[in-house]
Amino acid sequence: MIFGLTAIALWGCYILLARLPTNGAKRLPNSPRLQKPESNLETEQTESLRRQMVQYQLQDRGIKDRRVLAAMSKIPRHQFVDLSWRDVAYSDRPLPIGHSQTISQPYIVAYMSEAAEIAAGDLVLEIGTGCGYQTAVLGELAQEVYTVEVISQLAHRARDILDKLEYQNVHIKTGDGYQGWLEHAPYQAIVVTAAPQKVPQALIDQLAEGGKLVIPVGTLYQQLLVLTKTTEGIVTQPTISVRFVPMKKITSVHIDSSLNNTDR
Numbered sequence: 001m002i003f004g005l006t007a008i009a010l011w012g013c014y015i016l017l018a019r020l021p022t023n024g025a026k027r028l029p030n031s032p033r034l035q036k037p038e039s040n041l042e043t044e045q046t047e048s049l050r051r052q053m054v055q056y057q058l059q060d061r062g063i064k065d066r067r068v069l070a071a072m073s074k075i076p077r078h079q080f081v082d083l084s085w086r087d088v089a090y091s092d093r094p095l096p097i098g099h100s101q102t103i104s105q106p107y108i109v110a111y112m113s114e115a116a117e118i119a120a121g122d123l124v125l126e127i128g129t130g131c132g133y134q135t136a137v138l139g140e141l142a143q144e145v146y147t148v149e150v151i152s153q154l155a156h157r158a159r160d161i162l163d164k165l166e167y168q169n170v171h172i173k174t175g176d177g178y179q180g181w182l183e184h185a186p187y188q189a190i191v192v193t194a195a196p197q198k199v200p201q202a203l204i205d206q207l208a209e210g211g212k213l214v215i216p217v218g219t220l221y222q223q224l225l226v227l228t229k230t231t232e233g234i235v236t237q238p239t240i241s242v243r244f245v246p247m248k249k250i251t252s253v254h255i256d257s258s259l260n261n262t263d264r
Contacts, residue, residue, distance in 0.1 A: 046078055049090040053077075057092045058110045065114040071140035072110055077103075080133040080161055097131040099151050101245055104193065108242060109134050112214045115226050115239065116189040118142050123184060125206065127177035128193035128247070132158030132170075138191065139167045146171050146181045150248050176250050180206045187211060194247035195222045204234060216244045 078089035094102040118141040129149035149155040152174045178200045186208035192215040216222040226237045
């Protein structure tokens with residue numbers, strides 16, 4: 001009789017255990033997975049990756065501007081790339097964003113942002129919005145950012161991401177980057193993320209006195225130039241060798257009015 005009761009009790013325990021979740025992390029009351037939602041774990045992971053990116057890819061390679069470092073420590077770079085590339089979003093490499101375009105590697109984004117010497121009250125022009133990551137960095141540094149993208153699909157996607165991240169000081173339009181954005185000139189800084197064969201005169205004209213134009217120039221391989229407008233003229237400083245996609249020159253373009261958010 002005692003043996004029979006024992007067998008019944010053991011069978012009941014077996015049934016109870018079989019109904020528990022098979023994921024051991026969910027069964028243990030002290031498991032971090034039980035205490036913290038998956039979304040929080042993802043945030044902690046990406047924050048850690050950003051800290052490593054800033055330390056090893058930027059600071060250790062000579063980037064010193066504290067505002068640039070703070071901006072790139074804050075901005076979720078993984079949200080600007082396709083899901084299939086998110087696991088390498090913080091690696092030291094450019095990544096495809098579609099339409100034969102790329103998001104620049106973090107070091108180049110930081111280098112160009114630092115070279116532009118942007119103050120908090122500045123108006124900045126960006127040529128080549130792309131996925132909007134460099135735009136977001138500029139948005140952290142400047143008072144207002146006006147950015148021109150020739151590919152309307154990329155402009156729309158960047159607008160969606162920047163809206164989600166609540167960048168209200170960024171204004172996007174589709175258009176010809178060679179023409180700049182005359183309406184809001186002059187700009188204290190202009191950052192160009194595609195390579196023309198020579199510096200467009202319109203961008204020089206739209207640069208404020210004392211302002212800096214950061215632009216890659218060349219064909220397959222290019223040199224990053226920093227141009228400063230002075231009372232005596234333009235001072236050109238060659239810097240590092242880079243490789244950007246060619247800057248597209250078009251004779252006519254459809255301006256997407258839904259992206260011309262100049263009153264934002």
